Amino acid sequence: MRLPLSVAEERAGVLVEALPYIQAFRGAVVVVKYGGNAMVDAELAKAVAADVVLLRAVGLRPVVVHGGGPQISDLMERLGKVPEFRDGLRVTDAETVDIARMVLVGKVNRDIVSAINVHGPLAVGIAGEDAGLILASARHPDLGFVGDVAAVNPGIVHKLLAEDLIPVVSTIGSDAVGQAYNINADTVAGALAAALGAEKAIFLTDIAGLLTDLDDPASLVSRIDAAELDAMIESGGLSGGMIPKVAAAADAVRNGVGSAHLLDGRIPHVLLLELFSDEGIGTMITSGELELERVGA
C-alpha cells in the first residue's frame, strides 16, 4: 500500500529533523543507566533492549549500566538475612556482598544480556572486576563492603565497543587484593561516562525528570547546569532518592561528558526521542561552561 500524502509530509518532517542527529552522533558513546520500573516491567525491558540495539544499528556506541537493589534484598530475605540501611546505603557484610554479586552479575546482568541478544550476538556482560574496570575503595568502615569508585580503567569497554559489541556493566568493583565491593549504579554510570569521554550519560528513571515540586508535573526543569544543580542540592530542594542520580549527572558533565539526561523510562522509546529530535524530553544537565547547541537550534 502506498502512503497518503499528508502522512508522507509529516514523516518526511520527522526524518529531516532526525537525520542530522544520526550523523552528528555517529560513533558517539552513550552510557545508559537502567533501573527502576523500566527493568521490572517486562514490556518496557524489551523496549529498552530494542532501542539500545537500534542505537547501535545507526552507529552510536551504547553502554548499559545497571543496578538491582530490590533483587538483592529479595535474595537476602530468601536466605534469612534482614537488609539494613544507614543514610540510604545498605550495610554490606561479607555474605551480603557475595549475595549482591551473585544477584547483579549472575542474574540481573544476565537478564539484560539475554534480552538484547534475542536481536543477535551483541551484548557482553561485565563487572567492575573484569580487566580491572573499576577499582573500589571502602566508603565507610561501618558500611562494610560498600564501595566508592577509586579509579576507572575503561580499556575493556573501549575494546568491546571497538568490536561493535554492547557492554552491559554490573556495578561490583574490587580493590587491589581482589576484595569485591558493591557500588551505587548511578555513581558508576557517571564515572564510567566520564572515563569513556562519552557524549551523553542518560539516566532512565520512573519519574518525568527533575521536578522542583514532586507533586506538580508542570514543575519539570527542562535544562539546568551543574552549578545550579549544586545550589539546588545544597538548598535542600531535592528528595533523597534523587541526590545520587543528580550528583552523578553533575559530576559527569563536569568531567567532560557532553550532557547528562534524566529521562522517564516509562515513555516507550524515550531514548530515541531524546537523541533524535529537536526538542528534548525530561531534564538535560550541562556543564554550564560550554553550551552544546542542538543541531536544529
Place this chain on the structure above:
Amino acid sequence: MRLPLSVAEERAGVLVEALPYIQAFRGAVVVVKYGGNAMVDAELAKAVAADVVLLRAVGLRPVVVHGGGPQISDLMERLGKVPEFRDGLRVTDAETVDIARMVLVGKVNRDIVSAINVHGPLAVGIAGEDAGLILASARHPDLGFVGDVAAVNPGIVHKLLAEDLIPVVSTIGSDAVGQAYNINADTVAGALAAALGAEKAIFLTDIAGLLTDLDDPASLVSRIDAAELDAMIESGGLSGGMIPKVAAAADAVRNGVGSAHLLDGRIPHVLLLELFSDEGIGTMITSGELELERVGA
C-alpha cells in the same frame, strides 16, 4: 519546549521504522536521475539537493545523473540553430554536440553542484569523458553525435565516493579518439547504476510513477518486475516519453541493481520517504528473480 506525549509516540514510530533502513542502506550506492520539473522549480531543486546531502550524512553514497534537453534547445535557438528530432532523438551535428556539452557540463551540472555545495564542499561535477567514465558509440549515422553507452569504466566514481564526495554526472561520453557524444540521461543512469553495483537506481520524474492509464492516478503500478515491464512495452501500453526511462530501469535491475524506482519528484523529500519507510512511493521495478523484501515486511 518539551514534546507532547502523543506527538512523541508518533515520532517514535517513524524512527523505529526508519532506523533499520538507515542501518541496512549504510554504504549503499544510490544513483539518482534528476530532471524535469524538479530541476526547473527552484524550491524543488533546493529540496533535492538537501535530500542528497542528508542521504550522504547518514552513510549512503548518492550519485546524481542529470540531463538537460530543454536547456540545450534554448541555447541552440539563441545561436540561430533549429533543433530537429527524429523518433524523439535530437539530430546532433558537430556544432550541436559542442553546444550540448557546454550546456550540460558548463551550466546544468554547475547549477546542481552549486546547489549541493551550499551545504559544504561535497559535490564534484564530472562528465563521461573524465577518467574515461563513459565510452560512447554512434547510435545511427543519420543522428550524428547521438551516442549509445558502449562501456562504463566507473573507477572515477568509486574514487570520489571513497573520498565521501557526491559525484554529479553529465551524460556526455567520448569515443576512443576523443570525439564527444550526447547520450540519453536515463540510459546513462541505468548503465552507471549497474556498473557501480548500486543498491538502487531512482528516476525522479514529474508524474506519479508508472500509470496504466495516464489520465487516472489510481492506475499507478506500485511494483512490477522487468519481464512484466517488457511485456507492457511490447504491447504498446506505454507513452513514448516513458519508454527510455522504464527500459533503463529494467536494464539496471537485470544487471544487478537491487531495485529501480520511478518517483514523483514534485513530492517534497520523496527520496527520504522512499528509502526510509515501510511503504514505498511511486513504482518499484525489480528483477523478478530475487525478490528483495523490505526490512519491515
Place this chain on the structure above:
Amino acid sequence: MRLPLSVAEERAGVLVEALPYIQAFRGAVVVVKYGGNAMVDAELAKAVAADVVLLRAVGLRPVVVHGGGPQISDLMERLGKVPEFRDGLRVTDAETVDIARMVLVGKVNRDIVSAINVHGPLAVGIAGEDAGLILASARHPDLGFVGDVAAVNPGIVHKLLAEDLIPVVSTIGSDAVGQAYNINADTVAGALAAALGAEKAIFLTDIAGLLTDLDDPASLVSRIDAAELDAMIESGGLSGGMIPKVAAAADAVRNGVGSAHLLDGRIPHVLLLELFSDEGIGTMITSGELELERVGA
C-alpha cells in the same frame, strides 16, 4: 650472590629443554578446564591463576573454563531446595537454573577472575550467553534446564584473546529465545577448544590421570588415542565420574584440537611442567591420526 656451577648446568639443561616449547607454543590457544580440588584449595587456586598468567606472559593464549557443582548444591540447600540427580545429572527446574547461573557467573567465575587480576587487569569473565557464545538445547525433558552444546560461536573469545585478555568462561548457555541452561563444564571445554582450533585442551583433575586400576597409581596411561579411549569406555573399564571428561577429550582431538591432557591439578605448576618439558605428566589423548611429536623427541 653468584650461582654455583653445578646448579648452573642443571638450570641450563631445563632452559635448553623448555625454550623450544616456548617458541613452538607461541600464539597457541590452550583451553584449561579447572575444577575439583585445585579450585577449593586456596593455595592451589592461587598457583593455577599464577601459572595461567605466566602462560600468557610467554605468548600462549590461555582460556579458562570452570564448573562448580558443589557450590550450586550448597546455595540450593541454603535456599531450602534438595538437589536431585539422575544418571549423575542434576534435575534442573527454573529456580535451579537461576541458582546455578548466580553461583557460576556471579560467584565462581568472579573468584577466578579476581585471583588472576591480582596480577594485572587480565581476566574477563564471560558466560555462554555473552555475544551468543554457546547456543544450548535441552538434553532431556525430564532433566529440565540441563543443556547440551548445540553450537559454539567463538567470536567473543577470539576478540578477547586478540586484545591479550584471558577469557574465563562459565558454562551457562542459552537457547534462541534467551532461556538459560546449565551445561557440563568438561563438555563445554572440549567443544570450545575445538571451535577455537586450540592447540591443547587441558583438564585439571584431582587424580593422577587416566588409571586402568583406580587403586594402582602405576596403572597410569601416559598416552592413548581417541579410538582406544572409545574402546575403553565401551568395555566399562572407566569409573562413571571420568566418562564425561574423557569423552570431551576424545571429541576435542577428533575435532582438530592438537592434543588433550588429563593432569593432576594437585601438583604445583603442573601446567608449566606439561607444556615446557620433554616428558609429559598425566595422560595425553591424541587423535591417533596425526601423531604430534614432542619437540625433543
Place this chain on the structure above:
Amino acid sequence: MRLPLSVAEERAGVLVEALPYIQAFRGAVVVVKYGGNAMVDAELAKAVAADVVLLRAVGLRPVVVHGGGPQISDLMERLGKVPEFRDGLRVTDAETVDIARMVLVGKVNRDIVSAINVHGPLAVGIAGEDAGLILASARHPDLGFVGDVAAVNPGIVHKLLAEDLIPVVSTIGSDAVGQAYNINADTVAGALAAALGAEKAIFLTDIAGLLTDLDDPASLVSRIDAAELDAMIESGGLSGGMIPKVAAAADAVRNGVGSAHLLDGRIPHVLLLELFSDEGIGTMITSGELELERVGA
C-alpha cells in the same frame, strides 16, 4: 638495429643527466598553466598533453590550469554580445559569467581532458566550484562577476592526485551562496600551486620568457628573484600582458612554491627540457631567500 657508439655516448650523457632529476622530482606536484598558442595550435596541444602524460608516467604529479579568453569572446559575439574591457579585465554581467562558465568548463576544459585521455583514463576536469576548490570574491563592483581568489581549499586536487589522476582546472570560482565568478587563470595557477605546496609552477606562454626588451630575444632574463621582479614591475619595465603572469609567479614563490618558470610553449617538449636537464629554458623565478640549486650544479 644496433646503436652506433657515438650516438650511444651522447644518449648516455642525456640519461646520466636526466635520471637524478627524475629521482629528485618523484612525487613532486607541478602546476602547468596552459594557454596562448600552445592551446590553439592543434599539434602543440597534442604535444603538451603527451608531455603531461609522460611527467605522470615517471612519477611527477602534474596539475593543469587553463584559461580561454578568446574563446569566451567568440561565443559572446555569436550570441550578439559585445565584449567590453576595463584595464584589461572583461566587464562580466550575469549573462557573461554564464557564457564564460559554459566555454571554460564545457568546452576548453573538455578539449584538454579529451586530448590527455587519448593516452588512457587519466584526466579529470574540475572547476573552482567542485568540492569548494576556489572561494571567490568580487574584484570591483563595476566589473560585475570578475573574481579574486579569496581562499583555496585544495582537498579535491590532493584526492585526485592521490588516485594518480591528472586534474585539469577551469578557473571559475564561486562565493558562499553559490554565485559563479570568472577569475584570471594565471592568478589561479599561482594560488593553487601555493596551496598545494607545489615544487614548481610553470607558465607556458608564446614568448621566449621574460625579456627586458621585447624586440630583442637576447634580452631574455634566465633567472630572477621575486624582489627584483617587483622592482621591475614598479619601474614600468614590463608590458601590460606580462604583469598578471609575473605577479602570479612572484606570489607563488613567496608562498612556498619551489620555483616558477615562464617557458616558451612553442618549443616542442619544453616541459621535459626544463625539468630534466641541467641548463633550464626560459625564465626561472625564485623566492630569493632559499636558492634551490639544480642537481648538477
Place this chain on the structure above:
Amino acid sequence: MRLPLSVAEERAGVLVEALPYIQAFRGAVVVVKYGGNAMVDAELAKAVAADVVLLRAVGLRPVVVHGGGPQISDLMERLGKVPEFRDGLRVTDAETVDIARMVLVGKVNRDIVSAINVHGPLAVGIAGEDAGLILASARHPDLGFVGDVAAVNPGIVHKLLAEDLIPVVSTIGSDAVGQAYNINADTVAGALAAALGAEKAIFLTDIAGLLTDLDDPASLVSRIDAAELDAMIESGGLSGGMIPKVAAAADAVRNGVGSAHLLDGRIPHVLLLELFSDEGIGTMITSGELELERVGA
C-alpha cells in the same frame, strides 16, 4: 647558460624515448652479473657502480652478482698453491675453498660494496650462506668443493630489496651441514634471476655480445631465443668460455626471467643504453615463447 634549440630537440627526443621505459621498469628486478675487464678497470668499475645507483634512483631494483677467478688464483699463488683446472673448472680442495671464500666475500665483494656506497649507504654484501640463500651440492668428487646450485632461497634478497638496498652477492654456497662450495658466478646469476622472478638478467662481458665469428664484430647476434642457443651450443659453434654464460642466460629465460642480455661492459653506461632506449645493445636472449616487445616497437 640557456640551451641552443637544436640540442634541445635532440635531448627531448632521447627523453621522450626513455621515459616510457622508466615507467615500464619501475619496481622491476634486474640481476647484473659483473666481471671481466669492467671489474679490473678502475674507471669502468666506478661507472658500473654509478649506473647501478642510477637504476635504483629511478625505481628499478638492481642485484649485483660477481665472480673473481683471477683474484683467487692470485692469492693461491701468493700462498704457494698451484691452481689446477679440469675442463675449465678449478680443482678445489678444503684450503682452496677457504681461499676462494676469503677472496670473494672478503675482498672482491667488499670492493664493489665500497664503490657503490661512495654514493650513499646503499649496498649490502651477502654470500650464498647468508640466510640460506644458496644451497650447494658437489659437482663431481674429483673437483672437491666446486658446487652446483641445488636450491635458491631468495628471501634475504627480497628483504634487502624491500628496504631499498642493493644486494651484492658472492657466489659461495653451503650444503646442509655448513660446508662451503665455490660456484660459477654466471650460473648463480641465472638461477638467482629465475628465483627472484627478475625482469632481466644482464651479463656484462668484455666482448661485444654473442658473435658467430669471434674475429668478425659484424657477426654479432642481436637477438636469439633459448632453443636456437641450445642448437648453437650443440653444434659446437661457441667458444668454451662463452658456454656457461649463454647456458645460464638460456636457463634464466626458460625459468621465467623476461629476457637475458650479453652486453659489452667496456661501453660506458651500457646498462642505461640497454634499458632506456628503443634499440638494444649486445645480444638479447628470449624464451622464444612469449616475445616481449620493446615499448617503442
Place this chain on the structure above:
Amino acid sequence: MRLPLSVAEERAGVLVEALPYIQAFRGAVVVVKYGGNAMVDAELAKAVAADVVLLRAVGLRPVVVHGGGPQISDLMERLGKVPEFRDGLRVTDAETVDIARMVLVGKVNRDIVSAINVHGPLAVGIAGEDAGLILASARHPDLGFVGDVAAVNPGIVHKLLAEDLIPVVSTIGSDAVGQAYNINADTVAGALAAALGAEKAIFLTDIAGLLTDLDDPASLVSRIDAAELDAMIESGGLSGGMIPKVAAAADAVRNGVGSAHLLDGRIPHVLLLELFSDEGIGTMITSGELELERVGA
C-alpha cells in the same frame, strides 16, 4: 616416561623463575661480543651458536659481533708478513688491512654464520661497510689503517632484526671515500649496542669476569658501575688486555645500554643462565644512575 615428582618441582622452580625474564626481554636487543676460547673450541662455538638461536626463538633480538686477531696474524705469517704491535694495537699497512678484511669478513664471519645457519636460514653476515654501518676514522698516523668508530648508522641492523634475522658483524669500517679500516671488536660491540639502544651488551671472555686479583677467583666483582670502573682503570688496577673491554662496557651503559656483562664463555649456555635466572653470572656493569633491578629482586 613420566617425570618423578621431586625433579618436577625443581624444574617448575626454574621455569617459574625464567618465564618473567622471557616476558621482560621479549623484543629486547642483546649484543653479544664473541671471541677468545669460545670461538676456537669447536664444541663451545656450536653451543654459543645454539644459544643465540634459542634467544631469538623466545623473542629476543641477538646481534653477534666478532673479532679475530689470532686468525689475522696466522694469514699474515702464511703470506710472509711479520705482525707488529704498538701499545697492543696492530700496525696495519694497506696489505694488512686487506688481509684483515679477508680473514674477518671472508673467514671468521662465514664460520659463525654457517654454525648458526645449521639451525635454519637465520644469520646474515655484514661488515661495517655494508649500508654505511660503521664510519671509521684513522686512530693514529703511525698505526696505518687502524680505525676508531667515528659514527654508527645502525639502519641495516634494525632492518635485519625487523626481518627476524640474526646479524653477525665483522668489525671492518670504512671512511667517506671507501677506504677500509680494522677496528677493535670490543669497541664496535659497545658503540653498536649504544646506537641500537640495546638492552644488554654481553662480552664473552675466557675468564670468570672482572677480578680484582687475577690469581684469585674469589675476587670476582659481581656488580660495578661505570664511575667505579673508571676509577679502577685510572688506579692501574686492571691488566692491559681487559682495558678495551671494560672501557667499551662502561661507554655502552653511559650511552643508554641497560647493562653490560663480562661473562665466562667457557661455561656452557652461560648466555641463558645470565639472561633467565635471578642470580647473574660474571660481572654486571651498570650506569650507576638508573639501577635496573632484576625481575625477582
